[in-house]
Amino acid sequence: MIVTIDGVAASGKSSVSAGVAQALGVPYVSSGLLYRAATLLGLEAGTDLGDARALLTCLEAAPPRLEPLASGNRVWQGGRDLTPDLHSSRVDSGVSVVAALPGVRAWVDAQLRALPQPFVAEGRDMGTAVFPQAGAKFYLTASPRVRAERRASERPEEVDAIEAALVERDRLDTLQSVPAEDAQVIDTGGLSLQGVIDAVLAGLPRA
């Protein structure tokens, strides 16, 4: 079975997916890492991030590959591990422009659909566009302030700047961030990480 966990930026999707995947004994798939890898490679090549043709040429010349481990996803380009460079503020700022390009979305979706199942898939449109047939779907939310305070432990910027960047990323990602009609929506604001993992596990269909 595929379980999808979508949600707004920094709502806890990857941490929650890791916990749920571990409990189920399956890997999780972090779709955002592929958009981040496309952005990093575009930045490194000096490409205009709105130029789909140039980006796809980069992606096809040396395709990044997602390794969906239960312990944490990694992205490889040949022997180079791109993962440590994918969560910088410059990738955060450019990724929504790249993710708005239909050609890049089709490239990412093809990578995801080729992965061996079962898994927990997290992102924005896992339960709507990519895996509409998923056996269980969840959508995580939390206020921008709560998300920025959580993220502040992982970024050098002040909370106000992080919050502004999250709000802007949510705005740019609006089109692909609609909850599936059959998704269970969880406001994580008042819940611990383990509390959210438990809520997802409790929402799974019984075997």
Ligand SMILES: Nc1ncnc2c1ncn2[C@@H]1O[C@H](COP(=O)(O)OP(=O)(O)OP(=O)(O)O)[C@@H](O)[C@H]1O
């Ligand atoms: N319920 C929670 N309570 C406290 N901290 C949390 C909770 N959920 C997630 N966090 C923390 O919030 C931060 C962001 O979580 P995470 O990276 O999993 O979010 P994300 O939705 O995958 O982010 P992004 O959209 O940027 O990839 C992490 O530091 C994580 O440990």
Ligand SMILES: Nc1ccn([C@@H]2O[C@H](COP(=O)(O)O)[C@@H](O)[C@H]2O)c(=O)n1
């Ligand atoms: N299914 C998805 C997943 C991600 N994106 C875009 O990638 C950005 C980074 O994703 P994170 O999950 O790491 O935050 C995100 O801001 C989106 O622009 C997407 O479009 N669809």
